[in-house]
Amino acid sequence: MDSSTISFSSSSPPSPPPPQAARADLDAVSLDRLSRSLDRLLDPTFLNCADAEIVLSAGGGDTGGAIVGVHRCILAARSSFFYNHFSSLPAHANAGEKPQLKLGELVPGGSHIGRDALVAVLGYLYTGRLPPPEAAICLDDVCTHQACRPAIDFVVESTYAASGFQISELVSLFQRRLSDFVMIALAEDILPIILVASTCVLTDLLNQCIRRVATSNLDNHYLEKGLPDDIYAKVKEVCWPDESLSSILDPEHEKRVRNIHKALDSDDVDLVDMLLKESPVTLDDAFAVHYAAAYCEPKVLAELLKRDSANVNLKNCSGYTPLHMACMRREPDIIVSLIEKGASVLETTLDGRDALTICKRLTREKDCNGKLEKGKERSKAYLCIDILQQEIKRKLFILEYQISAEESIATPLLVDNFHMRLINLENRVAFARIFFPAEAKLVMRIAQADSTEEFAGLTSANSSKRKEVDLNETPTMQNKRLRERLDALTKTVELGRRYFPHCSEVLDKFLNEESTDLVFLESGTPEDQQVKRMRFSELREDVRKAFTKDKAASTAISSSTSSSSSLRYDGKVRQGYRKGKLSR
Template identity: 45%
Template sequence: MANSSDPSSCLSFTSSPHISNASITPNSSASDPPPTPDLLTNLSSNLGRLLADSGGDYSDAEITVEGVPVAVHRCILASRSEFFAELFRRENGDSEQEGKPKYCMSDLLPFGHVGYEAFLVFLSFVYTAKVRDFPVEVSSCVHNVCGHEACRPAIEFSLELMCASSVFGMPDLVSILQRQLIDFVLKALADDVIPILVVAFHCQLSQLIDQCIERVAHSDLDSISLEKALPDEVVEKIKILRRNSQHCCDPNMPAVDPLREKRIRRIHKALDSDDVELMKLLLTESDVTLDEANALHYAAAYCDPKVVAEVLGLGLADVNLRDSRGYTVLHIAVKRKEPSIIILLLSNGARASEPTLEGESAVSICRRLTRQKDYHTKTERGQVQRLGNCEGM
């Protein structure tokens, strides 16, 4: 448990340079004398010991997160969160046996994901009104030159914490995290802004939503990727901003051919349905090729691995083709983090050493997306590390 060294502050960050110090003072009635900083610090430390003390268990409920039971104290959660107060009033957990009521995190969340480590940081804030250090192993990547100020693991950890704070009703922590995520939006790659925008939409964080939409609208993210990841109303706002921006910059810019776009989208829909035979029929009925439709890129991003294998088996697509953003199919597969597709592409001639327009190889993309906790972790369907053996090909 990380405690603030400043007794005048009830909330502090010490783990990341992009998080600033703040303070939170509990509400008090106008007739009560204000609590002194020392009293608040002592109270925070005493409550924090309930989480840190392994010598005794005074908890009266459990919340299972990622398969790990976390002991909690219902009186504290209920006093700090209306969500938990209502939950404990409504039911006693899903355990039919005598003892502590038990809850499952996945049953409590209407959206998003909250991991074990993020929930511990959230609980620490609930008990102590302090934000403890973010665990390095789950909030930083393994890229050897990354400063971890806005890499994907740092963003994802903050988003998990935001989901917990928003759903469970901790507005002070939501406010702090929103400022941090706005800073991420300015520093992160455009692709990494998408998950921030999704969570901001569900949490109804208007300021963060506006910042994300502005950043995405001025990025090179294609419409298909946006439509796959974002709610329709958000996509429409981005398209309006883009149309206005294009008109201001170049009013004579040629319009997109709607018939060609329609044919490409039909090919993608066939892939969505795992219907490669329909895709082949569509190809014979139009002048659009697999490469012009970026069909292999699309399959690697969104389809089942067997569909990727079938498209490769046709022998009509260039496995090292670059899309409009300069990404090869392997770059897309690595971003998806699907080992079986990565291995399939490598086995069919994909070059792991091919860089993006920014100079990143598939290996460096993989490292930037991988948490330290997950590094070297084997999966049942393959190992991402195989890319390292092929980097010099």
């Protein structure tokens, strides 16, 4: 029997590993334990033993103004940048006072760094490891999260931090990741990569971005607004290497369009009217609504839309409608203004994205799914998504009933269901107008129900409610009229539920229990009428109490919103509001 067989069948314990291997395993375990221990120092729930603080800038994502506690000894020992910085700090007068470092002033591009990216890079200095990028997941369930905007923003912000803190190995790692993004990301999402490549002097990455953007179908105004002048000039050189090619454009037309855009930049819509009268250029020719939705204040777009001379669903050369541009900016007021003017939430871009998808792929999952802190208002991204989701539900609801109405010509059962739905809505709105006429009138005007004809039913008992009968009205015309009334009443009820939830609950309960026709008060014996009138008086009192609750809640929300808005807009620099608005 050979030695190998003896060795295999022996019952003696295995020979110990070489001393070098055991030592290496022990070192690995010790280093891992040390890293895990140091990682706790950046946990805000851990002991508050930090001796310095880094203050994030207001522009650092949704966490602007947040404070991250740090430990000077660890950072100084691990980084020459922090060693030189901390050693040059003056001694504080108060022994317990912690020195604060403003991130926007500490490193180039520091105003763009959010808390998650800062903690990740500091965690590398503490532990030698990078944590998983939990912040790099968008809200779209269909997205693979390989190159959506949150994933790009996280690496971009981390690059600013790694470059500013002079961590060369991390800069190289992040540069490779950004280079991968450039090949697969949407063209408009490459602009933040261009900015970080320019700031951190990543020449190869910058050239790669310029080539990709120059060969895309991005709108020139988008590039001009989102890029520094020198970078935009380089993009134009790649687009038009021969100056003679640019002469194909109509210079006079371009001059007139640019004047309209300058007037919008100055918030002067009256000047826009004058420019339109003096030239053949229209709002659609200048893509003025697109421009206002992307760069101007909400009140400017609202004034522009009052002209009713622009197509709110017009697509620009990139295949974007004004609503798509507003979603890229994530400004709720602008989205609402466009929807009220008929902007379609179902329109898609050239690559198949609708308005909701655009918003979701720009929004981090943690920003909308996280627990809302007490006293903190919802983010603009959350409000935009909520507005779009509600509008999509309304559109799908209307389409469903439009299909039913089309089929109702040939199907008597669907006719009855459709008309019953209308009668129920008419009676519900009629009750609301009895209990709070001023508010109901306002809601009906917003829903444009006051411009549609009341449905009185098809029975002879109700036919007297109609002012006149159009004998020339065809079934198709009748269906269209009834659908318009149904849509308006449906929107009226939806708005009522939103602004008067307590009143809506009372009406729901009443209409489910009692007859939904107003004439029920006058039917039956005198005793029956007396009982019904008593029930109606009880309902009036219940609605009055519910209305008081709704008004109190509305007043609280309005005062909270007003105070937060005044703080948010106080001191805002107009040029900074427009320049680069879509680059973040």
